[in-house]
Amino acid sequence: MSTMAFLKRSPWILHYDASSCNGCDIEVLACLTPLYDVERFGIINTGNPKHADILLITGGINTQNREVVRNLYEQMPEPKVVVAIGACAATGGIFRECYNITGGVDRVIPVDVYVPGCAARPEQIIDGVVTALGILEEKRAKMAGAARMKDEVRHAEQAGEST
Amino acid sequence: MPERIIVPFGPQHPVLPEPIHVDLVLEDELVVEAIPSIGYIHRGLEQLVQKREFTEYVYVAERICGICSFMHAVGYCQGIEHIMGIEVPDRAKYLRTIWSECSRLHSHLLWLGLFADSMGFENLFMRSWQLRESVLDVLEDTTGGRVIQGTCKVGGVRRDIGQEKLDEMLRALDPFEEQCRDLGDVFLNDETVKYRLQGLGVIGKDEAYALGAVGPTARASGVPSDIRETGYAAYGDLGFKPVVETAGDCYARCAVRVKEVYASIDLIRRTIDGMPEGPLDVKVKGTPDGEYFSRVEQPRGEVIHYLRGDGTKHLARARIRTPTLANIPMLVKMLPGAQLADVPVVVLSIDPCISCTER
Numbered sequence: 126m127s128t129m130a131f132l133k134r135s136p137w138i139l140h141y142d143a144s145s146c147n148g149c150d151i152e153v154l155a156c157l158t159p160l161y162d163v164e165r166f167g168i169i170n171t172g173n174p175k176h177a178d179i180l181l182i183t184g185g186i187n188t189q190n191r192e193v194v195r196n197l198y199e200q201m202p203e204p205k206v207v208v209a210i211g212a213c214a215a216t217g218g219i220f221r222e223c224y225n226i227t228g229g230v231d232r233v234i235p236v237d238v239y240v241p242g243c244a245a246r247p248e249q250i251i252d253g254v255v256t257a258l259g260i261l262e263e264k265r266a267k268m269a270g271a272a273r274m275k276d277e278v279r280h281a282e283q284a285g286e287s288t
Numbered sequence: 289m290p291e292r293i294i295v296p297f298g299p300q301h302p303v304l305p306e307p308i309h310v311d312l313v314l315e316d317e318l319v320v321e322a323i324p325s326i327g328y329i330h331r332g333l334e335q336l337v338q339k340r341e342f343t344e345y346v347y348v349a350e351r352i353c354g355i356c357s358f359m360h361a362v363g364y365c366q367g368i369e370h371i372m373g374i375e376v377p378d379r380a381k382y383l384r385t386i387w388s389e390c391s392r393l394h395s396h397l398l399w400l401g402l403f404a405d406s407m408g409f410e411n412l413f414m415r416s417w418q419l420r421e422s423v424l425d426v427l428e429d430t431t432g433g434r435v436i437q438g439t440c441k442v443g444g445v446r447r448d449i450g451q452e453k454l455d456e457m458l459r460a461l462d463p464f465e466e467q468c469r470d471l472g473d474v475f476l477n478d479e480t481v482k483y484r485l486q487g488l489g490v491i492g493k494d495e496a497y498a499l500g501a502v503g504p505t506a507r508a509s510g511v512p513s514d515i516r517e518t519g520y521a522a523y524g525d526l527g528f529k530p531v532v533e534t535a536g537d538c539y540a541r542c543a544v545r546v547k548e549v550y551a552s553i554d555l556i557r558r559t560i561d562g563m564p565e566g567p568l569d570v571k572v573k574g575t576p577d578g579e580y581f582s583r584v585e586q587p588r589g590e591v592i593h594y595l596r597g598d599g600t601k602h603l604a605r606a607r608i609r610t611p612t613l614a615n616i617p618m619l620v621k622m623l624p625g626a627q628l629a630d631v632p633v634v635v636l637s638i639d640p641c642i643s644c645t646e647r
């Protein structure tokens with residue numbers, strides 16, 4: 126199975142810079158431009174968290190950014206996947222000892238995929254997004270399963286009441 | 289009198305790759321006041337000098353900002369070298385100049401793309417970034433990193449560029465320049481671009497000077513300030529003239545950067561031609577004791593690294609004043625009078641780099 130076979134739908138990504146150095150951010154943007162061009166897979170960068178399936182987040186998150194990140198995460202509809210890009214998003218990286226840095230995105234919101242590198246290369250970022258797609262599909266299946274189970278229970282209850 | 293409303297712009301906004309927050313006070317569609325607030329990227333890098341040795345801090349300096357990272361390293365290293373009285377070999381200075389100008393090229397092309405995007409000119413955005421990739425290829429080829437290079441160190445540079453590669457770069461510059469001129473032609477002469485940009489966010493020469501603007505933002509208003517004229521690295525040997533425009537509007541700021549792309553290509557060509565032979569670095573002995581203001585011209589303007597050492601391995605104090613911080617007062621003056629729809633264009637016209645600003 127090719128990796129891109131996951132791509133049943135067109136996933137939209139939201140990118141947010143949570144106190145990074147910008148290096149990984151411009152590489153995220155580079156993924157969208159002609160050399161790498163992820164749009165050919167239907168991956169579109171959106172500015173609106175309510176439209177997004179995948180959150181690409183860079184940086185170690187400072188005190189002021191915590192609320193913004195949490196807010197963005199909560200606004201995204203389920204199922205959603207978070208990809209932490211770069212060493213500083215994973216652990217705080219080179220900024221770990223800074224007084225204002227929380228140290229890692231996973232201290233604030235749950236993270237599904239970690240992309241290594243300082244700066245992460247566009248190929249690695251695309252790889253991270255492809256991994257995220259697999260997780261997204263799993264989450265969707267799980268949600269669909271849970272919904273089906275709920276329905277069945279409700280039907281069974283209704284059937285029990287009517288007899 | 290129309291009712292006043294406040295529209296928050298940012299911190300997360302489609303045209304901004306980085307978070308900055310501006311409260312726009314509007315009367316109908318017209319901006320009457322803009323109140324910026326920053327702090328989303330502040331990490332506290334200045335204080336990190338007390339935790340990292342002065343030779344290691346170069347890596348942190350590079351990550352003050354991922355776009356002009358090499359120039360931050362140059363600024364920091366020059367400061368330390370000055371305090372310690374280190375004379376850097378000529379070849380290292382020339383190599384620093386080449387990488388600095390490559391960084392400026394990729395930064396300006398990046399900005400031109402984002403700027404086109406803010407105008408809604410999508411294919412111009414893609415074209416600029418496509419050209420930018422060829423600069424990144426050269427950077428990756430010669431330093432190993434696309435955006436964070438890590439080749440500058442206290443006392444010189446870490447890598448050499450072989451003669452073969454230099455010749456190859458020289459050959460590649462001609463077709464590259466031609467492509468850049470085609471691209472620049474659209475920015476400078478296209479009617480729709482002119483229509484969007486001319487007369488927007490005008491700041492005169494005296495006002496720009498009084499507001500302390502730096503870099504292309506200042507030069508577009510006719511203030512001929514460019515730190516490369518002070519002749520650091522190899523710029524002293526190259527005979528450098530800054531690009532100056534006088535209109536002070538968004539079009540002028542765009543024109544300055546387009547012309548600087550051409551100027552950078554020319555500078556790289558002359559640096560390669562004049563490349564001296566010799567060692568790449570000198571040995572660094574001892575620890576810095578003293579203080580120095582190191583100034584370097586970044587794509588966005590002048591950056592100042594103030595460094596103070598007290599004879600230990602760790603610096604006592606570092607203070608970094610970056611170009612965007614100096615240009616934000618300009619932005620606050622440019623926005624009033626603009627239409628709400630033009631706000632992204634005006635904001636981008638100063639080429640804001642927030643991670644620099646907040647360090």
Ligand code: SF4
Binds near residue numbers: 149184211244245354
């Ligand atoms: S991982 Fe490195 S390059 Fe990426 S944002 Fe963090 S410090 Fe910058």
